[in-house]
Amino acid sequence: MTATLRPVDVLVIGGGQAGLAAGYYLRRAKADFVIFDAQDSAGGAWRHAWDSLSLFSPAQYSSLPGRMMPIPPGGGYPSATEVVTYLADYERRYELPVLRPVAVRAVRRGDGRLLVETGQGTWQAKVVISATGTWWRPYIPYYSGLRDFGGEHLHTAGYLGPEPLRGKRVVIVGGGNSAAQLLAEVSTLAEVTWVTQRPPRLLPDDIDGRALFDLATRRHRASQTGEQSESIADLGDIVAVPSVREARDRGVLKAEPMFTHITSHGVAWADGTTLACDVILWCTGFRPALGHLAPLGLRSPDGLIPTRGTQAIGEPRLHLLGYGDWTGPASATLIGAGRTARQLVAEITAQL
Numbered sequence: 001m002t003a004t005l006r007p008v009d010v011l012v013i014g015g016g017q018a019g020l021a022a023g024y025y026l027r028r029a030k031a032d033f034v035i036f037d038a039q040d041s042a043g044g045a046w047r048h049a050w051d052s053l054s055l056f057s058p059a060q061y062s063s064l065p066g067r068m069m070p071i072p073p074g075g076g077y078p079s080a081t082e083v084v085t086y087l088a089d090y091e092r093r094y095e096l097p098v099l100r101p102v103a104v105r106a107v108r109r110g111d112g113r114l115l116v117e118t119g120q121g122t123w124q125a126k127v128v129i130s131a132t133g134t135w136w137r138p139y140i141p142y143y144s145g146l147r148d149f150g151g152e153h154l155h156t157a158g159y160l161g162p163e164p165l166r167g168k169r170v171v172i173v174g175g176g177n178s179a180a181q182l183l184a185e186v187s188t189l190a191e192v193t194w195v196t197q198r199p200p201r202l203l204p205d206d207i208d209g210r211a212l213f214d215l216a217t218r219r220h221r222a223s224q225t226g227e228q229s230e231s232i233a234d235l236g237d238i239v240a241v242p243s244v245r246e247a248r249d250r251g252v253l254k255a256e257p258m259f260t261h262i263t264s265h266g267v268a269w270a271d272g273t274t275l276a277c278d279v280i281l282w283c284t285g286f287r288p289a290l291g292h293l294a295p296l297g298l299r300s301p302d303g304l305i306p307t308r309g310t311q312a313i314g315e316p317r318l319h320l321l322g323y324g325d326w327t328g329p330a331s332a333t334l335i336g337a338g339r340t341a342r343q344l345v346a347e348i349t350a351q352l
């Protein structure tokens with residue numbers, strides 16, 4: 001790619017599932033568009049997941065528009081590796097114009113268009129869709145003593161499997177799905193303590209990704225008609241996938257209250273209790289990767305960019321896709337990204 005100030009109608013930043021879903025509908029709308037992806041091959045964040053990660057949604061509930069996720073041999077839930085294969089195939093099948101590796105450094109306002117700066121030149125776009133995900137900004141909450149800890153801080157984003165933790169004393173932090181799933185496997189070979197801000201709440205065994213996506217569908221419909229929709233939050237936070245059920249039956253799915261500070265050799269509570277450990281495994285989530293949009297000055301104090309649907313309120317030529325419910329119901333899931341992308345491309349087509 002040599003051109004500078006090359007014009008295009010729609011420029012999508014990010015070639016993960018959200019960017020590809022946008023590409024599918026842009027292709028159908030015969031739009032003039034291009035997708036930039038910072039990585040050197042397809043798959044987005046799924047390329048970096050730990051070995052044992054499987055979807056908690058069955059294949060039929062984990063598809064992008066137009067093409068079903070193949071059901072894994074023997075049934076069950078697709079693995080992260082199978083998702084990568086599916087996304088690579090998807091991008092080829094629909095001949096999506098993904099240029100990689102192309103990292104977008106900054107988006108600025110130009111004369112009538114948005115200027116998108118990359119290491120390989122600057123492009124001008126009438127509309128930019130930012131779909132850069134969250135994996136690239138792991139979040140670790142601040143606790144006093146954090147930097148004094150002499151052991152290892154490990155975040156979900158850097159976790160590849162349990163083996164490097166064998167025989168170690170590990171404190172796992174977080175009350176969500178990642179924490180429960182990692183606890184299930186790390187506890188088979190390490191001495192594990194689980195700490196959560198509130199007691200962990202397992203969803204009933206019959207509620208898996210299928211039920212969650214049915215709920216997302218109802219919420220999506222409700223959001224379009226302006227009706228109220230029910231919340232699953234009252235039932236629990238953690239999907240009882242097989243490994244989590246096995247850990248529960250083994251009796252290890254018990255959590256301590258959150259510690260109050262960190263010492264040089266472990267963690268400590270306000271009542272003076274201390275616990276020595278070698279590793280603190282932070283399963284504390286991610287934040288949206290929006291650094292490239294900083295020159296537009298759109299962020300609110302909570303770090304997010306206010307939107308109406310997917311459109312940035314402070315810059316109508318910018319849309320955000322896939323970061324979470326704030327950019328469309330369940331838009332950070334495979335099935336939800338497609339639904340939101342469809343609506344987004346309809347709006348952009350009208351906008352152009």
Ligand code: FAD
Nearest residue numbers: 014016017018038044045055056103104132133322333334
């Ligand atoms: P990503 O996959 O992160 O893709 C973004 C792409 O943009 C990447 O390729 C990145 O390199 C690129 N990029 C970033 N910044 C730039 C830049 N400045 N310039 C150019 N390119 C850039 N969803 C489900 O549907 N079912 C599940 O069972 C499920 N389980 C999950 C389990 C875990 C542990 C996690 C973390 C997520 C899970 N999800 C699940 C959620 C969701 O599917 C993923 O978070 C998904 O990867 C988000 O896709 P995305 O396209 O928005 O972002």
